[in-house]
Every structure is written in structure tokens, then in C-alpha cells.
Amino acid sequence: MAEAERPKLLVVDDNESNLDILLGLLADYDVIVALDGHSALDLLRQETPDVILLDIVMPGIDGYEVCTRLKAHPRWRDIPILFITAKTDEASLVRAFDVGGSDYVTKPFRARELLARVRIQVEYHRAMEQLRRMAVTDELTGAHNRRAFFELAGRLFEDAQARAEPLAALMLDLDHFKQINDGYGHAVGDAALRQFAAMVQALLPATHLFGRLGGEEFALLAPGADAQTATELAEQLRAAVAELALAAAPSHLRMTVSIGVATLCEGAADLDALLRQADARLFEAKRDGRNQVRRTARLSTRASAERSGGGCAGELRP
Ligand SMILES: [Mg+2]
Numbered sequence: 001m002a003e004a005e006r007p008k009l010l011v012v013d014d015n016e017s018n019l020d021i022l023l024g025l026l027a028d029y030d031v032i033v034a035l036d037g038h039s040a041l042d043l044l045r046q047e048t049p050d051v052i053l054l055d056i057v058m059p060g061i062d063g064y065e066v067c068t069r070l071k072a073h074p075r076w077r078d079i080p081i082l083f084i085t086a087k088t089d090e091a092s093l094v095r096a097f098d099v100g101g102s103d104y105v106t107k108p109f110r111a112r113e114l115l116a117r118v119r120i121q122v123e124y125h126r127a128m129e130q131l132r133r134m135a136v137t138d139e140l141t142g143a144h145n146r147r148a149f150f151e152l153a154g155r156l157f158e159d160a161q162a163r164a165e166p167l168a169a170l171m172l173d174l175d176h177f178k179q180i181n182d183g184y185g186h187a188v189g190d191a192a193l194r195q196f197a198a199m200v201q202a203l204l205p206a207t208h209l210f211g212r213l214g215g216e217e218f219a220l221l222a223p224g225a226d227a228q229t230a231t232e233l234a235e236q237l238r239a240a241v242a243e244l245a246l247a248a249a250p251s252h253l254r255m256t257v258s259i260g261v262a263t264l265c266e267g268a269a270d271l272d273a274l275l276r277q278a279d280a281r282l283f284e285a286k287r288d289g290r291n292q293v294r295r296t297a298r299l300s301t302r303a304s305a306e307r308s309g310g311g312c313a314g315e316l317r318p
């Protein structure tokens with residue numbers, strides 16, 4: 001678990017004797033060091049510290065400017081910045097907060113004060129990270145929740161469209177799920193949903209997006225997947241679900257899933273249209289007996305697929 005890891009700090013200071021003192025004081029932390037603002041910004045492309053300790057007066061870009069740039073960027077703006085400074089005048093300290101700093105410590109350092117301020121920022125950052133994770137996660141299954149799924153899916157759709165790359169959507173719905181809840185109780189039903197989601201996530205590449213839309217309905221976006229790849233994935237998932245031995249349920253009890261598949265190449269104008277196509281095929285899979293994958297390629301969509309550009313060649317097979 002991330003919470004158990006040693007907190008990581010980035011210390012940015014151009015004065016090496018200051019750095020030596022800080023490294024001594026912060027011996028319980030995993031500390032990385034940068035000697036100026038530009039190196040700090042470079043380092044942050046590979047490292048994600050819990051807190052940044054940032055000197056104000058440095059050659060090149062000063063601490064205020066480094067802070068301003070970090071706060072303007074979604075990837076870094078949530079990392080708390082603790083200014084370290086010899087400046088104790090009110091205007092300098094107020095400016096530290098104005099540019100987005102969370103706190104400051106003044107030089108020369110008082111060891112226990114420094115450690116207390118660092119610890120508070122680390123705890124704050126970790127608590128906020130946990131809240132952010134909870135806000136995007138479906139509590140029962142650990143899959144993305146509905147809101148997070150649609151937000152991330154929108155970006156994947158736009159990326160795929162802009163680069164003319166394949167993208168497939170799968171709509172998945174567990175069959176007769178109400179009978180599991182009604183027949184064996186909600187604890188068994190909940191455990192089945194968790195098992196299903198864990199199994200799907202274990203089978204998916206990291207590039208794929210998986211979310212619970214509600215109840216026993218899930219959706220999946222597969223970047224780079226053409227119709228054949230997506231259909232193979234859907235079939236793999238369908239077969240794996242049918243094999244799943246359900247925890248806390250009678251050993252004979254099996255669960256099945258119906259899946260509808262649609263691809264961007266078929267000409268969907270937006271994410272909603274793509275998901276609607278997949279949903280219509282899910283409906284067909286249900287209607288035709290469940291525990292199956294539907295991916296109907298209609299020849300009438302060939303013209304729009306060709307218009308939509310690269311990545312679609314040879315995609316449409318009836
Ligand atoms: Mg300095």
C-alpha cells in the first residue's frame with residue numbers, strides 16, 4: 001500500500017551547506033535534491049514527492065516562480081510546497097502563500113519545528129490523495145465509478161479520434177443477477193460483483209479503462225483495439241466469468257455475462273454514440289439468450305468508417 005511507503009520529499013536549495021543540514025534533519029524521509037529551479041522541474045518529470053521544500057532565493061528561476069509553475073500544472077499542483085527561506089519580512093512570507101505555498105520555515109532551522117511542519121504537510125497530502133482516490137473509485141468493486149469512467153473515457157475517445165487510432169467500447173451486464181441477490185442474499189451478490197471486477201481488472205492491460213456504471217452494469221474502453229481484438233477480449237472475459245467459482249455461494253452456482261462491442265471505426269461521432277452502439281448490442285446479446293458477445297458490423301457503416309480515417313482498414317467484417 002502506498003500509505004505504508006516512506007514519504008518522499010524533494011528539497012530544492014542552491015546552498016550545499018543548507019542541504020547538508022536538511023538531509024541530516026530529514027533522515028527519516030526518502031529525500032531527493034535539486035540545486036536550482038530548472039533541475040527541480042526536470043526531476044519532477046520522473047519523481048512524485050509527497051512534499052516539496054523550496055528555497056526562495058536561487059539563481060535562475062526563484063522559488064516563487066517554481067511554485068507558480070507547479071501550481072499551474074494539473075500533474076503537480078496538488079503537491080504541497082513548504083518554502084524554506086531566510087526572508088522573514090511579512091511581504092515575502094505573504095507572497096509565498098499568494099503563489100500557492102502551503103507553509104514556510106525560516107533559516108536557521110529549528111529542528112523540531114521543521115519536522116513538525118514537514119510531517120503535517122505529508123499527512124495532509126496523503127489524506128487528500130486518499131480522498132481523490134475515493135472520489136473516482138466505486139467503493140464495492142474498486143473499479144472506476146460512473147463519473148470517473150465517463151470523464152476518462154471522454155479523453156480516451158478524443159485522443160483516439162485525434163490520432164485516428166482504433167478504440168473499442170464494451171458494455172457488460174451480468175445475467176440474471178437479481179436472482180443471485182434474491183436467492184442467496186446481497187452479501188453473496190456483492191462478493192460476486194467484487195470477484196467479477198477483480199477478475200476483469202486482472203485480465204486487462206493497464207491502458208484499458210474499466211468502470212461500474214451502476215448495479216451489475218459495467219463498461220470498458222480498449223484503446224488500440226480493433227473489432228477483432230475487442231471481440232476476442234470480450235469472449236475471453238465472457239468465458240472467464242462463466243468459469244468463476246463464486247465465494248460464499250453454493251459450489252454449483254455460476255454467473256454469466258452478456259457483452260456488446262462497438263468500435264470507433266464504425267463511425268461514432270462521440271463517446272455517447274459509441275457506448276450506445278455497444279449498449280444496443282448488449283441488448284441483442286440479452287435478447288438472444290445471454291452469456292454471449294455481440295459485435296454486429298453493419299455494411300452501411302462502411303462509408304462513415306472510411307471517412308473517419310486511419311486505423312480502420314480491413315476492420316469491418318460482416
Ligand atoms: Mg538560496
